[in-house]
Amino acid sequence: MCVGQDSNLRSPKATDLQSVVIDHSTTDACIQNITRYNILTSLGRHRRDYSPIRSSLVKITQKLLFCYTFGMKDRIVIPKQIVMLTALAVGLNIVRLVWSDSLYFIYLLWNIFLAFLPFAVSSLLLWYRRHQQMPAIFFVVFGAVWLFLFPNAPYLVTDIIHLSPYSLVPMWYDALLLFSTAWVGMLLAFHSLSHMEELILTKYSKKVSSVLVLLIIFCASYGIYIGRFLRWNSWDLVFRPHLLGGDVWQVLLHPVLNVEAYAFTIFFFIFIGISYRAWKAS
Secondary structure (H helix, E strand, O other), X not given: OHHHHHHOOOOOOHHHHHHHHHHHHHHHHHHHHHHHHHHHHHHHHHHHXXXXXXXXXXXXXXXXXXXXXXXXOOOOOOOHHHHHHHHHHHHHHHHHHHHHOOOOXXXXXXXXXXXXXXXXXXXXXXXXXXXXXXXXXXXXXXXXXXXXXXXXXXXXHHHHHHOXXXXXXOHHHHHHHHHHHHHHHHHHHHHHHHHHHHHHHOOOOHHHHHHHHHHHHHXXXXXXXXXXXXXXXXXXXXXXXXXXXXXXXXXXXXXXXXXXXXXXXXXXXXXXXXXXXXXXXX
């Protein structure tokens, strides 16, 4: 019996060794596939990690808008002088429409609405910061939105170029309409910028905040030039960024051919900067 059992044992053949080699290479391939799967899975988890950030942004925005709209006693309100000046500008526009039977200046109402957008965003941000700790990603995202919208407020000053003696109403009336509209835009810009300056001061020193405010005013001045002379809008940053970026790049690439752009930006920067400091001092 023992001999019979031993007779079943034999030395390995060449074919057996080949099969072992083949099995070994197959094992290596499986290990490589498993490794690739683990890498792809980890990358997938890494991508999915952004979903909590997006969902938290949505939840914070919904909570912010709901609380601001429905009832905080210390919520930020529109200053009375802005309300009165807006009512004056809108009233003058309506009277002009009836008087001249012309819609020539009706676009000013849309421009006033756009000027209120940065004020609304900065007011909501400041209200939220006063009640809760603001996440950094929240401040960055909505701060960028505010920066894109901010030029719409001081932009109303440039509508004065439409003042003309050849009109269906007296020139003094159009001057009053355009200047009251410009004042609405400037006051909205001042209040909105002061909101953002207060927010910046919570994160940086006074010196750094002053530099950032000046940088914001400079960017806004160039944004006003882009809107007035290149005829771009804030939403073009989203829908046509390549075309907008091309025009901006051409101005930067050929400064000699675009002296007016640099002159306009510098002088408006000085004008808005001095006006803002004077408004704060008052």
